[in-house]
Amino acid sequence: MQIFSRRNFLQRSVAATLIGGAASALLGGRLAGAVETYPEASPLGIADDLINPSEIRSQSGRLKAKLHMDITEVNLPSGPAKLRIFNGRLPAPTLRLMPGDTLEVAFENRMPANSDTDQMVTNTPNRFNTTNVHYHGFHVSPRGNSDNVYLNIDPGQRFNYVVKIPHDHPAGNYWYHPHRHGSVAAQVASGAAGMAIIGGTLDTVPEIAAMVERVMVIQAPVPGLEDLLTSEEPIWALDAERNFLINGSYRPRIYMREGEVQHWRVLHAGDAQFLPLTADGLELYEVGRDGNPLPKPDLVTNVDLAPGNRANILVKAPKVGTYELRRPAFSQGKQPLPDMMLAEIVVIAADDARVAKHIPFGRDLPTGRLPKNRILTDIADSEITGHRQFVLGISDVKGFFHDTEFTINGQPFDPRRDDVVTKVGAVEEWTLVNTTPYPHPLHIHVNPFQVIDVNGVPDPRKPWLDTVAVPAAGTLRFRTRFTDFSGRYVMHCHILPHEDTGMMININIED
Known part of the structure; x- marks a missing residue:
């Protein structure tokens, strides 16, 4: 059983304290009037219709948002419950951006101090009131105060995220949620999450x-x-x-x-x-x-x-x-x-008087081919610079949560170990082999990937994804380009209790 101090467990965690002063200035100053917000509302304007979540939209190339995480009492179908959520909302506000925008999030952890203050054991659930924010699917830098999932933001701390979105960033649906190893499952299972939308592509289809x-x-x-x-x-x-x-x-x-x-x-x-x-x-x-x-x-x-x-x-x-x-x-x-x-x-009825006449009324489906996110072009055999295989497994280890560790290539997550080292500009083909009786949705940060085949059967769509289910006792093959950004980030199972108990690796992209 490996035991690490907090400093060694995630080496970048001290950054939350060092940068916190900048976030404090933003929370009380120029951030306040620099957002375009829309309240939650039914898109049809009907009183008992499902509402869209509230939205914060970018203006003049920037989106500035205040987010905090606190323990909030919510009425669930099972009764009153206390949940760790963003801004006291289920779900958190939708962030709507455009390629080329800069996302600035002044984040504050308002949760109470952790009760478990002993040395942490990696790959066991711990410190449920320590957190951070991950921008799931974003093709952005994993360094510093961008999409850095190695941060520990402790109760009482503030942090200023600045996430610069490339001008050619793929449009589509993304999301944000906590990603601190050891507490991610408990916090996402509480409901700490919100949609993030980058406009373009499908939005341009007239229908x-x-x-x-x-x-x-x-x-x-x-x-x-x-x-x-x-x-x-x-x-x-x-x-x-x-x-x-x-x-x-x-x-x-x-x-x-x-x-x-x-x-x-x-x-x-x-x-x-x-x-x-x-x-x-x-x-x-x-x-x-x-x-x-x-x-x-x-x-x-x-x-x-x-x-x-x-x-x-x-x-x-x-x-x-x-x-x-x-x-x-x-x-x-x-x-x-x-x-x-x-x-x-x-x-x-189509003419129901409860729906105002100015509400859009789409009747037609698109015909023909849909537009592509232009940088996501098929990866040809001739581009491949390397091949890797990753075996997903599970081990019985006494003393761990349920005496269980999930593994990749026979090893549980170690924050100090680089499992993949490659260069910016490399193009690789990875084969995932699942030796367990359950599917595992594998998510890789920073760079999307193109699925080639599942259980050896080619996928004719060759879809570009960032999260894909590797079938139980099966295989999946994808290709990915390591473009634009160097730095360290992770690939892991998005059944989040599996991530917290070891099914994650570090990827280090060098210049």
């Missing part, structure tokens, strides 16, 4: 631009045994009871008009269970995954989302009636999970 847009953040906040999570025990089992919320609402009502096509931006911000989504009687067309457009609209019967995935779905309502958005019963590897209703979809 999509004419549609009502819904931002839908799906979460399953889990209370502790005594209101507040003080252990990962309630979230450890894959079949642990979950009440899924959409934009903070349990089984909400979603309105559509007869003949309407709506654009749903869906984020799976849960911590562990997969979500195959269905809506019998409606037409579902998937047009984007992890923000990146697919080659063309795909008519599907279900949209499979692993934790961390996002999807762009065009939903068509053929006729008046009541429908259901469901997660059908399925098996996550060896674990059966029950059927679950997520929302009621009510299709009303």
